[in-house]
Amino acid sequence: MAGGFSGPRKVAGVMKGYLPARLLRGQVVVDCMFFHYRVKLLDKIGREFSGYNILESGKRLFDRKPLQCSLYVTDRCNLDCAYCTEYDNSRPHPSLDDLKKWLRKIRELGTMRIALVGGEPLTHPNIVELVRYCRELGFATSLTTNGFLLTRKLLAELEEAGLQVMQISVDRMTPSPITRKTFKTILPKLDYFRDSKISLHITGVICADTLPESQAVLETGLSRGIPTEVRLVHADPLNRFRVDRGPREELERFIDSMIERKRRGEKIHTSEAILNYQRSLLRGEHVEWTCMAGYKLFFVSAQGKFWICSMVHTDKHIMDVTLDDLYANYRKKSCQEGCGVYCAVSASLLVEKPIAVLGKEIIARARRVPSMLSPSSSPRINNVRSVRVTNPEGTDEMNGSTEGSPSTDERVTLRKSA
Numbered sequence: 416m417a418g419g420f421s422g423p424r425k426v427a428g429v430m431k432g433y434l435p436a437r438l439l440r441g442q443v444v445v446d447c448m449f450f451h452y453r454v455k456l457l458d459k460i461g462r463e464f465s466g467y468n469i470l471e472s473g474k475r476l477f478d479r480k481p482l483q484c485s486l487y488v489t490d491r492c493n494l495d496c497a498y499c500t501e502y503d504n505s506r507p508h509p510s511l512d513d514l515k516k517w518l519r520k521i522r523e524l525g526t527m528r529i530a531l532v533g534g535e536p537l538t539h540p541n542i543v544e545l546v547r548y549c550r551e552l553g554f555a556t557s558l559t560t561n562g563f564l565l566t567r568k569l570l571a572e573l574e575e576a577g578l579q580v581m582q583i584s585v586d587r588m589t590p591s592p593i594t595r596k597t598f599k600t601i602l603p604k605l606d607y608f609r610d611s612k613i614s615l616h617i618t619g620v621i622c623a624d625t626l627p628e629s630q631a632v633l634e635t636g637l638s639r640g641i642p643t644e645v646r647l648v649h650a651d652p653l654n655r656f657r658v659d660r661g662p663r664e665e666l667e668r669f670i671d672s673m674i675e676r677k678r679r680g681e682k683i684h685t686s687e688a689i690l691n692y693q694r695s696l697l698r699g700e701h702v703e704w705t706c707m708a709g710y711k712l713f714f715v716s717a718q719g720k721f722w723i724c725s726m727v728h729t730d731k732h733i734m735d736v737t738l739d740d741l742y743a744n745y746r747k748k749s750c751q752e753g754c755g756v757y758c759a760v761s762a763s764l765l766v767e768k769p770i771a772v773l774g775k776e777i778i779a780r781a782r783r784v785p786s787m788l789s790p791s792s793s794p795r796i797n798n799v800r801s802v803r804v805t806n807p808e809g810t811d812e813m814n815g816s817t818e819g820s821p822s823t824d825e826r827v828t829l830r831k832s833a
């Protein structure tokens with residue numbers, strides 16, 4: 416708690432003997448309210464910055480160990496989004512024992528954060544136990560879901576198991592032939608987060624089909640105090656766009672508007688660096704960066720294979736990977752131009768230019784503080800209080816994406832499309 420704060424008991428003690436009992440009771444009530452308000456305010460401000468884990472992540476900015484791994488807990492999915500190549504229902508779920516073994520290895524490598532992805536992670540029958548195990552191993556743990564299988568009970572179980580961050584994917588307000596991930600399904604579930612310790616954020620895909628509703632998706636999330644992001648659709652591993660991307664000028668205007676809002680301090684759940692990056696992608700502009708995928712962040716498939724990122728795969732098993740193998744991936748890559756694996760771009764920019772990236776984000780968050788000074792300013796999820804903010808630098812973004820063509824080299828194989 417803030418130093419020097421006089422709680423209600425102390426104030427009441429000082430006044431005792433000087434005021435009639437009735438007045439004293441009134442004073443205590445006022446003090447209690449003031450105390451409560453200050454605690455809530457400090458809590459709100461703390462939450463604005465809590466997702467950063469600056470100290471924790473900071474270690475990984477300066478050493479040679481990995482910051483984050485995205486683990487595919489299954490290839491199976493209950494949906495079939497038209498733009499997606501990351502599910503395959505012909506494959507069984509990996510066993511809990513195998514997943515635990517891979518997790519121990521990932522942790523031994525020094526990885527601090529685990530992002531549970533898929534397929535649809537909630538289809539795995541042992542997902543709660545898996546989350547619990549991640550926490551036992553000391554991972555900061557997040558999970559990305561389409562939310563269809565989420566129930567109040569399951570959320571409570573995941574919370575009890577220690578899940579810290581949940582990303583729910585929402586592309587539109589109502590379903591279309593391209594995607595069924597909509598607020599029609601998710602809005603009624605937001606109430607589950609009312610008293611949850613799990614930090615929720617929402618991420619949507621922008622393509623021609625969703626673009627007319629992307630603005631509404633953003634407003635719906637932000638107006639409920641949920642950090643929300645919508646991002647450009649990416650191509651599949653063979654550089655094919657499975658859906659129409661949408662008109663470039665309109666996309667650019669939309670990205671520009673998000674940059675503006677981000678600068679004003681709104682809870683756009685991505686960094687300004689990544690918004691600028693997406694604008695450069697649209698304009699075909701070259702961006703200078705060094706891909707840290709396969710080094711600071713990497714992926715592990717539902718068969719336990721080590722993947723550089725969601726789009727560039729190797730046949731090496733995670734159990735055989737060494738820190739030297741990881742470090743060998745600290746290099747510019749031939750697939751960088753046009754890369755849309757935003758979590759990789761984000762982590763790479765963060766490691767390369769921590770002061771620039773973090774500085775901007777901290778300033779954007781600090782802009783939110785004045786609006787918190789009004790007790791009535793607390794954003795709501797339906798009637799839900801503002802939720803925890805998660806790290807927009809990508810370290811809790813769950814799945815990568817690429818717009819460009821990740822070219823293969825000798826060590827790299829491309830995953831078969833689902």
Ligand SMILES: C[S@@+](CC[C@H](N)C(=O)[O-])C[C@H]1O[C@@H](n2cnc3c(N)ncnc32)[C@H](O)[C@@H]1O
Pocket residue numbers: 492498499500501532533534535536559560561582583584618619620646647648649650651813814815816
């Ligand atoms: C592959 S899904 C796995 C988790 C879960 N099934 C879900 O949809 O949230 C992870 C994220 O990748 C996004 N995604 C999948 N294909 C994409 C694409 N071609 N372009 C952009 N994002 C994509 C999804 O929308 C989702 O937010």
Ligand code: SF4
Pocket residue numbers: 492493494495496499500501502533534535561
């Ligand atoms: S994006 Fe997620 S929900 Fe949609 S098909 Fe892919 S894995 Fe399933």
Ligand code: SF4
Pocket residue numbers: 706707708723724725726727748750751752754755756759760817821
């Ligand atoms: S596709 Fe992107 S993230 Fe993956 S290896 Fe290539 S440049 Fe890095």
